[in-house]
Amino acid sequence: MHRALPCYVVLICLLLMAPIVIVVTLAFSGEGYLQFPPTSFSFHWFVRFLGDPQWQASLWYSLVIGVIACTIATVLGFFAAYAFVRSNLAGKKLLLSLLLLPIIVPTVITSIAMYFLAARLHLVGNLLWIGICHAVIALPVVLLILLSALQGVDLNLERAALSLGASRARLFLKVVVPLAAPGLISAALFAFLASFDELIISLFLTGVRAQTLPVRIWNSLHLEIEPTIAAVSAFLIGITALVLLVDGLLRGRRAATMNPQR
Amino acid sequence: MGSAVTQPPLSGSGKGALELDGIIKRYGDERVVDAVSATIRPGEFFSLLGPSGSGKTTTLMMIAGFVAPDGGAIRVDGADLTHVPPQRRGLGMVFQNYAIFPHLNVFENVAFPLRARHVAEAELRQRVTGALELVRLDRFAQRFARQLSGGQQQRVAIARAIVFHPSIVLMDEPLGALDKNLRYEMQVEIKDIQQRLGMTVVYVTHDQEEAMNMSDRIAIMNRGRIEQLGPPGEIYEHPTNEFVARFLGEANVIEGTLETVARDEALLRMRDGTALRARLGRNATPGRAASLFVRPEKLAFGAGGDGNTVTGTVRRRSFLGSMIRTVIEVGSGTHLTVDLANLGDGGGPEVGASVSVCWPVAHSMILLD
Amino acid sequence: MPPRDSPPKRNMLNRSALLMLPAFVMLAIVFLVPLGWFFAQTLFVNTDPTGLWSQITDVLTSRAMLQAIITTNWISLVVTATVLLMGYPIAYYLANRNGLRFTLVVFCIVVPYFTSIIVRTYSWMVLLGRTGLINHALQSAGMIDSPLPLLYNKTSIVIGMTYVLLPYMVLTLFAAMKSIDRNLLLAARGMGASGPMIFWRVYLPLSLHGVISGALIVFILSIGFFITPALMGGPSDVMVAMLIERSVEITLDWTSASVMSLFLLAVTLVLYAIYYRVTDVRRLMGA
Numbered sequence: 001m002h003r004a005l006p007c008y009v010v011l012i013c014l015l016l017m018a019p020i021v022i023v024v025t026l027a028f029s030g031e032g033y034l035q036f037p038p039t040s041f042s043f044h045w046f047v048r049f050l051g052d053p054q055w056q057a058s059l060w061y062s063l064v065i066g067v068i069a070c071t072i073a074t075v076l077g078f079f080a081a082y083a084f085v086r087s088n089l090a091g092k093k094l095l096l097s098l099l100l101l102p103i104i105v106p107t108v109i110t111s112i113a114m115y116f117l118a119a120r121l122h123l124v125g126n127l128l129w130i131g132i133c134h135a136v137i138a139l140p141v142v143l144l145i146l147l148s149a150l151q152g153v154d155l156n157l158e159r160a161a162l163s164l165g166a167s168r169a170r171l172f173l174k175v176v177v178p179l180a181a182p183g184l185i186s187a188a189l190f191a192f193l194a195s196f197d198e199l200i201i202s203l204f205l206t207g208v209r210a211q212t213l214p215v216r217i218w219n220s221l222h223l224e225i226e227p228t229i230a231a232v233s234a235f236l237i238g239i240t241a242l243v244l245l246v247d248g249l250l251r252g253r254r255a256a257t258m259n260p261q262r
Numbered sequence: 263m264g265s266a267v268t269q270p271p272l273s274g275s276g277k278g279a280l281e282l283d284g285i286i287k288r289y290g291d292e293r294v295v296d297a298v299s300a301t302i303r304p305g306e307f308f309s310l311l312g313p314s315g316s317g318k319t320t321t322l323m324m325i326a327g328f329v330a331p332d333g334g335a336i337r338v339d340g341a342d343l344t345h346v347p348p349q350r351r352g353l354g355m356v357f358q359n360y361a362i363f364p365h366l367n368v369f370e371n372v373a374f375p376l377r378a379r380h381v382a383e384a385e386l387r388q389r390v391t392g393a394l395e396l397v398r399l400d401r402f403a404q405r406f407a408r409q410l411s412g413g414q415q416q417r418v419a420i421a422r423a424i425v426f427h428p429s430i431v432l433m434d435e436p437l438g439a440l441d442k443n444l445r446y447e448m449q450v451e452i453k454d455i456q457q458r459l460g461m462t463v464v465y466v467t468h469d470q471e472e473a474m475n476m477s478d479r480i481a482i483m484n485r486g487r488i489e490q491l492g493p494p495g496e497i498y499e500h501p502t503n504e505f506v507a508r509f510l511g512e513a514n515v516i517e518g519t520l521e522t523v524a525r526d527e528a529l530l531r532m533r534d535g536t537a538l539r540a541r542l543g544r545n546a547t548p549g550r551a552a553s554l555f556v557r558p559e560k561l562a563f564g565a566g567g568d569g570n571t572v573t574g575t576v577r578r579r580s581f582l583g584s585m586i587r588t589v590i591e592v593g594s595g596t597h598l599t600v601d602l603a604n605l606g607d608g609g610g611p612e613v614g615a616s617v618s619v620c621w622p623v624a625h626s627m628i629l630l631d
Numbered sequence: 632m633p634p635r636d637s638p639p640k641r642n643m644l645n646r647s648a649l650l651m652l653p654a655f656v657m658l659a660i661v662f663l664v665p666l667g668w669f670f671a672q673t674l675f676v677n678t679d680p681t682g683l684w685s686q687i688t689d690v691l692t693s694r695a696m697l698q699a700i701i702t703t704n705w706i707s708l709v710v711t712a713t714v715l716l717m718g719y720p721i722a723y724y725l726a727n728r729n730g731l732r733f734t735l736v737v738f739c740i741v742v743p744y745f746t747s748i749i750v751r752t753y754s755w756m757v758l759l760g761r762t763g764l765i766n767h768a769l770q771s772a773g774m775i776d777s778p779l780p781l782l783y784n785k786t787s788i789v790i791g792m793t794y795v796l797l798p799y800m801v802l803t804l805f806a807a808m809k810s811i812d813r814n815l816l817l818a819a820r821g822m823g824a825s826g827p828m829i830f831w832r833v834y835l836p837l838s839l840h841g842v843i844s845g846a847l848i849v850f851i852l853s854i855g856f857f858i859t860p861a862l863m864g865g866p867s868d869v870m871v872a873m874l875i876e877r878s879v880e881i882t883l884d885w886t887s888a889s890v891m892s893l894f895l896l897a898v899t900l901v902l903y904a905i906y907y908r909v910t911d912v913r914r915l916m917g918a
Contacts, residue, residue, distance in 0.1 A: 009724045012717065013739035019754030019794065020743060022764065026757065076654040083651035097907070099654060102662055104903050106855025108872045109892040110662065112879050113669035136661045139654060156361040159328055162348040163355035163432075164375035164422065171349075174374075178365045190745075197747030199858060204879075214749045221753060221862060230757070233750040240745045 020237055026227060027234035045231035055216065055232065061127060062196055062212040068131025069138050069195035074188040076135070077142030082176070084143075085150040086158075100140045107137075107200040115204035125207035133201055138191035145190065149183025150176075182250040189243045196239060278304040278429030278462035279339050280325070286333035287320050287486075295320050296486035297334065302464065302479075304429070307456055309465045309473040312483035313509070318466045319434055321483070325464060326432055327351050338430065354423035354431035354461075358438045360415040362407040368394070368418050369403040375426040393421040396455060413444050420455065430462040437472065449476055470510050474498065482506050499557075500543065504629050507555050512587075514561070514598050515629065516554040523548050528628050530554050534593035538570045540626035556626040558587070558601035563610055566620025573618045574598065576611050586610060590619060673889035690890040695874060703870045706785060706860070707853035710792045711846050714800045717793070718845070722804030726811075744798035752862050755791045756782060759863075783865040791859040796852060800845040807841020840909060847906040851899055871895050 030040030049055050080099065084092055102110065114133050115124070123129040153176060161175045177184065199214040206215050213232060220229055280302040287295040295317040302308045310318040323329040325336055327348030335344045343351050363371050372393050376386045394400040397417040407415055416436055423431055436452075437445045453476050456463050467473050473480050474494040481491040482505075490497050490506045501507035504515055516538070518530040528542040530552060540554045565571050574592035581604075588600045588610050598619055602610050611617045674683060690696060725736055743751060758764050759781040766778040781787060811834065819829045857872035864870075871891060878888035 005720060005724055008720055009736060012721055013736055016739045016743050016794075016797070019751065019758060020746060022757065023750065023754045072657070076657055079650040080654035083648050087646075087648035087650075089648045095651070095655075099658060101658075104851070104899065105666075106857075106872060106895055106899055108855060108857050108875050109896055110666070112875065112888060112892065113665040114661070115879070116669040116672070116885070117665040132657070132661055136658060139658075154359070154361065156357045156359055157363060159326070159348070160355065160357060160361035160363075160419075160422075161374070162328075163326055163351075163353060165349055165352070165378040165426065166374070167349060167378070170378055175363060179363075193745060197745075197749075199747065199749050214747055217749050217753065218858075218862075221749075221756070229753060233747075233753055236747050236750050237742075240742065240747075244741065244745060 023230055024234045024237055026230040029227065029230075031227070045227045046235075048228045049231040049235065052228075055213075055228075058211050058213045058216045061206070061210050062214075064127050065131045065134060065202075065212060066192045066195040068128060069134035070188050070192035072132060072135035073138040073142045073191040073194075074184065077139050077187060077191075078146055078180075078184065080139075081143055081146035081150050084147060086155075096143075099143060102136050103140045110137075111201045111204045114201060118205055124205060125210040127210060130202065130205045130210070131195070133205060134195040134198055135191075137198065137201065138194040141190050141194055142187040145187040146180070146183055149180045149187075152183075153179045186247045186250050189246060193240060193243045197236065277339050278460075280308075280430055280462060280464065281337040282321070282325070282334070283337065284334035285321060285324055285331050285336065287317070287324060287329065288332045293486050295324070295331075298483075298486070298488055299334075300481055300488065300491060302462060304462055305460045307453065307463045307465065307476055307478045309467060309477040309480045310483055311467055311470060311473040311480050311509075313468060315485070316483040317486040318468075318483045322432055322434055322464060322466045326353060326355055352426075352428055354426070354428035356416070356419045356423050356431065356433045356436045358435040360407075360412070360419045360439075362410075362415050362418055362422075364407045367404050367406050368399060368410070371407075371418055372422045372425050374422060379426060389425055393425040396424075396458075397421045397451070412440050413448060416440065416448065417451075420452065424455070424459060424461065427459075428461065430464065431456075433463060433465045435467050436465075438467075438469075445472070452476065474510070482509060484509075499625075500627060501555065501629070502543065503631065504553060504555070507629060512558045512599055512601065514556050514558060516556075516592075516596055516598075518552065518554065520546055520548050520550050520552045520628070527623065528552075530628065532572075532593060532596070536572055536593070538572075538626070539623045540570075540628050541624060542628045544630075546628070546630055550630075553629045553631075554626050555629050556621055558599040559585075559603075560625040561598065561600040561619050561621050563600070563617055564620060565618050566622070569620050569622040570626065571618055571620040572598070573616065576613050576615045576617060579610070579613055590617060592619070670889055670893060673885045674893075686886060687890050690887045691894060695869070696871075696891065699869050699871045699874045702785075702868060703854050703872075706788055706792070706868075706870065707850050709789050710796060710853050711850045713789065713793050714796050714849050715842065715846055718797055718800035718804060719842070722801045722808055722841075725801070725805050726808035740798045740801055743794065748795060748858050751795055752791055752859050755787070755794060756862060759787050759790070782863060783868075785864070785868055787863045788860045788868060791863045792853060792856060795859065796849045799852065800849050803845035803848060804838065804841045807844065808838050811837045844906065844910045847902060847909065851902045851906065855895065855899060 025038065027045055028041055028043070029038030030042035030044060031038055050059075083089075084096060089095070118124050118126075118129060157175060157179065158171060161171045166174065196212075197214060198212075199218060202212045202215045203218065206212055211219070213236065217229055217232055220226070282298055282300045282302075285295055285298045286293060298317070298321055300308075310321060312318045320329060324331045327343070327346065331344060335342055337343065338351070338353075363374065366374070369390055372390045373386055376389060381389070391400060391403075394403060397420055399414060399417050399421065402410065402414065402418075407418075410418065419436070433452075437448050440448060449472060452463075465473070465476065477494055479491060479493050480497060482489045482497065484505055490502045497506060498510050501510065501513075504513075507513040507515065516530070516532060518532045518538070520528055521531045521537070522529045523542065523546060526542055527539060528546070530538045530540060532538065538554055540556075546552065572592045574590040576588055577591050577597070578589040580587040580589075583604070585604050586602045588602070590598045590600060592598050600610070600619060721736070721740075725733060728736070756763065760766070761778040761780070761782070763782070765781060766775075769775045770778065815833060815837070816829060819833045824832070854870075855872055856870060857876055860868060860870045861873050861876070864873075872895070875888050875891045875895070878884045878891065
C-alpha cells in the first residue's frame with residue numbers, strides 16, 4: 001500500500017506537467033500542424049508570433065497593463081497590509097474579507113459590471129482603466145504575501161527607529177521597505193502575473209483595439225488551433241516560470257533577513 | 263563624546279529630569295499601571311523592578327511614547343510629553359532583543375539617529391566612531407548584526423541610543439537575553455557609560471541583584487503600583503511590606519501579634535509565646551497581627567545578649583559557594599534561614615542539632631499588611 | 632493633584648489604520664460601485680416593481696436557465712468529487728514528506744496553478760481535439776480508425792476544470808493535514824490499531840475540516856466557471872456563467888444578464904459564508 005502512494009503521486013505529477021510540457025514542445029516544433037513528438041525543431045512559431053504586428057500589439061498592451069496593475073496593487077496593498085498588521089482596529093477580519101471579495105465574486109459578474117460602467121464612461125479599451133481593474137483582482141494576492149512578510153518585521157525595529165528620531169517617512173523608506181523587500185518583490189511579481197494572465201475582465205474591457213495576449217489567444221481559438229498559439233502560450237508559461245523562479249530565490253533571502261540573531 | 267551637547271536634543275532643555283505624574287493604563291477593566299508617580303533626577307540611574315505583569319514594561323513604553331496613557335502625565339524637564347509622538351521625544355531606548363537593524367551594518371546602525379537629524383557627514387562620522395569606541399566596538403563598524411554575538415549587539419544598541427546625546431535613556435531588560443557572567447560585565451559597562459556621560463537612565467528589570475548593583479534608586483512595582491521607592495540599601499534593609507522584603511532577597515518573616523508599641527520599637531509575641539523586639543516604621547495599634555522581618559545574613563548562632571533570641575532545630579544545610587545557608591525550625595512550623603559567610607571552618611551546626619539564633623533588635627523590622 | 636483622564640488616544644498604532652484607506656477607496660470605485668450601478672441600472676431603473684418580479688421569475692425559470700443550472704450543478708459536483716479523490720492522496724503525500732521530493736511535487740502543482748487559464752485550457756484542447764495528440768497517437772498506433780470525440784462534451788469539461796482546480800484542493804488539504812498532531816497517530820498505533828484503522832478512524836476524521844473547506848472552495852469556483860466550459864464543451868453544455876456572457880455579448884439582454892448574475896452571486900456568497908465559518912480568515916493576519 002505504501003509503495004502505491006508514491007507511484008500514484010508520480011503519475012499525477014506527470015499528468016499535471018504533461019499539458020504544459022507538450023505545449024512548450026509544440027511551440028518549438030518545425031511541423032505545420034500539431035504533431036507530438038515533433039520531428040523537427042524550429043523557432044518558426046516564435047518568429048511568427050513576435051513578427052506579427054497584431055501579436056506584438058497584444059504583447060505591448062499586456063505589458064503596459066501589467067505594469068500599471070502591478071504598481072497600483074503593490075503600493076496600495078503594501079500600505080493596507082501594514083495597516084492590518086500594525087494597527088489596533090476592531091473588525092479587521094471583516095475588513096480583510098472585504099478586500100478579498102474580488103476573488104470570491106465570480107469574475108464573469110465582476111467583468112460585465114465593470115464593462116457596463118466602462119462603456120458608459122467611454123473607458124473601454126483604456127489601458128489605464130484596465131490596469132486599475134486588474135489591480136483590484138491582483139490586490140488579494142499582494143495582500144496575502146505582504147501580510148506574511150510584514151508580520152516577519154520585528155515591531156521593536158520600528159520602535160527603535162522611532163525612538164531614534166526617525167520620521168514616519170524615514171521609518172518606511174529606510175527600515176520597513178528594505179526589510180520587507182523580498183516580500184514586496186514577490187508580491188509585485190505575482191501581481192504582474194495575475195494581470196498578464198488575466199482573461200475574463202480583459203475580454204470585456206479591451207474591446208477590439210486593445211486586446212491583450214490572453215484575449216487574442218481566446219479569439220484565435222475560435223478560429224483554428226494553430227501552432228502560433230502554442231508559441232504564445234509557451235511564452236506565457238515562460239513568464240510564469242520566471243516569476244516562480246525569482247520568488248523561490250527570494251524566499252531564501254526572506255528567511256535570512258528575519259533572523260539576524262544566532 | 264561626553265562633552266557639551268553639540269546637537270540640540272529634540273525636546274526639553276537637556277538636563278534629564280523625568281516626572282511621572284499619576285500614570286494610568288487600562289486594558290479592559292484591569293488597571294495594568296495604576297497611578298504611578300515618581301520624580302527622577304537628572305543623571306540618576308533609576309530602576310523599575312518587579313515580577314512579570316507588574317506593569318514596569320508598560321510604564322516604560324508609556325514614557326517612550328509607544329503606549330498612550332489613559333490618565334496622568336509625563337514630563338521631561340518641565341515639558342509635558344504625554345501626547346508627543348515617540349519620534350519627537352528625544353529619548354534614547356535600548357530593547358531586550360537588541361533591535362539592531364539587520365539590513366544595516368554597525369556603523370549605519372549607530373549613524374541612524376544622526377542621519378535622521380541631518381547631521382553633517384564629517385561630524386556624523388566623528389560622533390559614530392566616538393560612540394563605537396565608548397563601547398569598544400570600533401573595529402566592528404563594517405559588520406552586520408548576524409555576525410555579532412548577543413553582547414556585541416547589545417553594545418551596538420547602547421552606542422546607537424546615546425550617540426545623539428539624549429538626556430534620558432530608557433532600557434527594557436537589556437541584559438535579559440545574555441548569560442550570567444556576561445550580564446555582570448555589561449552591568450559594569452552600562453553603569454560606567456552612564457556616569458561618564460551623565461545621562462539619566464530608567465532601567466526595567468526583574469533581576470533584583472542587577473537593580474541593586476546599578477541603581478541610585480529603585481522603584482519596586484507590583485500589580486501596577488509602586489510598592490516602595492528608594493536607594494537600594496534603604497529598601498533592602500527597611501522594606502515597607504512583605505512583598506518588597508521577599509522580592510529583594512531572602513527574608514525571614516515571623517508572624518505574631520503586636521503587643522506593646524513604644525516610640526519606634528515594638529514587641530511582637532510569637533504564637534509559641536516568645537517575645538521579640540523590632541523596629542517599627544510607622545504607627546500601629548497593639549493587638550493586631552503583624553510580622554517581624556530580618557535578613558538571613560543578620561542572624562548568628564548563639565544567645566544574643568540584649569538582642570532577640572530564639573531556639574530551634576536545624577532542618578537543612580545548603581552549600582551555596584560563598585555562603586552556607588541553614589534552615590532552622592523554630593516553634594511549630596516557623597522556619598528561619600541563616601546565612602553564614604563561607605570562612606572555611608565548617609560553617610555552623612549540623613542537621614538535627616538544637617541551636618539558638620540571635621540578632622540585634624536594630625536589624626529587624628515590623629511589617630504590617 | 633489627582634490624575635485626570637487624558638483626551639482620546641492618538642498613538643502610532645491607530646493612525647496607521649488610515650493606511651488601508653487607499654486600497655478601500657480603489658475597491659469601492661473599481662469594484663463595488665460598478666457592481667452596484669450595474670444591478671441598480673438594469674433592474675430598478677426603468678422598471679416598475681411588479682414588472683420586475685415577473686421579469687426575474689421569467690429569466691430564472693426559462694428553459695435555458697434551468698438547463699444551465701442543472702448542468703452547472705452536475706459538472707461542479709463531479710469536478711469537486713474528482714478533485715477530492717485525486718487530491719487527497721497527494722496532499723497526504725506532501726504532508727508527510729520533506730526535502731527534494733516535497734519540492735518537486737509542489738513544483739508540479741504550483742506551475743499549472745500559476746499558468747494562465749487560457750493556456751491550460753488550450754493545452755487540453757491540443758490533447759483531446761479531433762486532430763489532437765491523443766487521437767493522433769491512437770490512430771498512428773492503429774488502435775482506432777477515426778478520431779474519437781474526446782473534446783466538446785461534458786467529460787472534457789470535467790477534465791479541463793479538474794486540471795485547473797486540483798491545486799486549490801491539494802493546497803487546502805495540505806494545510807489541514809499539516810496541523811494534525813502526529814502524537815495522536817502514534818497513540819492510536821500504541822493502542823494496537825492497524826494501519827487502515829488508524830486512517831479511517833483517526834486521520835480521516837481529523838482531516839475532515841480540510842476536506843470540507845477544500846470541497847467548498849472548489850465548488851464555489853466551479854459554479855462560476857466560464858472559460859473552460861465555453862472552449863471545451865459541446866453546444867448543449869451550457870453553464871450559468873456562459874449564459875450570462877452570451878446575454879451580454881450576443882443577445883445584449885442586460886436585464887437577463889443582471890438577473891442571472893444576481894442569482895449566481897447570491898449562491899456564491901451564501902456558500903462563501905459557510906466556507907468562512909469553516910475556515911479561519913484571521914489566521915492570515917497572525918492573530
